[in-house]
Amino acid sequence: xxxxxxxxxxxxxxxxxxxxxxxxxxxxxxxxxxxxxxxxxxxxxxxxxxxxxxxxxxxxxxxxxxxxxxxxxxxxxxxxxxxxxxxxxxxxxxxxxxxxxxxxxxxxxxxxxxxxxxxxxxxxxxxxxxxxxxxxxxxxxxxxxxxxxxxxxxxxxxxxxxxxxx
Numbered sequence: 001x002x003x004x005x006x007x008x009x010x011x012x013x014x015x016x017x018x019x020x021x022x023x024x025x026x027x028x029x030x031x032x033x034x035x036x037x038x039x040x041x042x043x044x045x046x047x048x049x050x051x052x053x054x055x056x057x058x059x060x061x062x063x064x065x066x067x068x069x070x071x072x073x074x075x076x077x078x079x080x081x082x083x084x085x086x087x088x089x090x091x092x093x094x095x096x097x098x099x100x101x102x103x104x105x106x107x108x109x110x111x112x113x114x115x116x117x118x119x120x121x122x123x124x125x126x127x128x129x130x131x132x133x134x135x136x137x138x139x140x141x142x143x144x145x146x147x148x149x150x151x152x153x154x155x156x157x158x159x160x161x162x163x164x165x166x
Contacts, residue, residue, distance in 0.1 A: 028149075032141035034062030035102065039158050040134070040148040047125040052076070054117035054134065054148055055157060059107040066140045069099035073134035077121025084113055099139070111157055126150045 030037040040056040052075070060066055071079040081096045091113075100115055102108050110116045117134075126132070128150055136144045151158070 028147065030144055030146050032138065032144040033066075035060055035066060035138065035141045035144070037136065037144060037146055040146045041155075041158055042119075042126055042132070042148045042150050043155055044128040044150055044153040045122065045125045046153070049125055050120065050122055052119045052122055052126050053112070054079075054119060055110045055112065056146070056148075057107055057109045058102050060102040060104055063104050064140065065101055065103050066138050067099045067101050068136060069139050070137035071117050071119075071134055072137065073119055073132060075123055075126070075132045075134075076119035077123070079117055079119050079134070081115070082118050083115045128152045128155075 028039065030040075036059045038057040038059070040054065042052050042054050045052050054071070058068065068081060071081065073079055081100050082093055083096055083100075084091055084093045086092075095118075096115075100108060100110075108115065119134075130150045131147045132150070133145060133147055136146060138144065149158070
């Protein structure tokens with residue numbers, strides 16, 4: 001019996017070690033009502049950069065839509081929700097004045113080249129390995145405090161296989 005218990009414990013220890021790289025990448029999950037926010041992350045910035053972007057995935061398991069209407073963080077003077085989209089063959093970025101809808105039963109991923117948060121008027125550059133706090137403001141779910149992990153400059157999303165530029 002001791003052999004089986006020690007084998008099970010060893011296997012459990014190895015399984016726990018498998019999660020270490022994910023934890024180092026800032027993999028985390030937050031819940032607010034029927035919303036789930038996964039893996040908030042950002043990229044390191046050059047010291048003088050005036051902006052940084054924030055990314056994560058939101059899933060709405062509820063029966064009603066909700067809307068991300070704002071974001072607040074001490075790292076910047078102000079923050080907004082943006083999207084990048086092709087218009088007449090040109091990639092353009094624009095603020096979403098009415099926020100970002102998360103439909104019932106759907107997920108929305110904020111990622112490089114698509115929807116994202118803009119932290120504007122940065123108070124200091126972001127350094128790989130640090131983290132920062134922000135509050136996501138939802139129309140129905142309210143205020144959700146999250147921690148953003150700062151990845152390398154030019155990093156891909158945690159768990160992604162290739163790099164994308166903002």
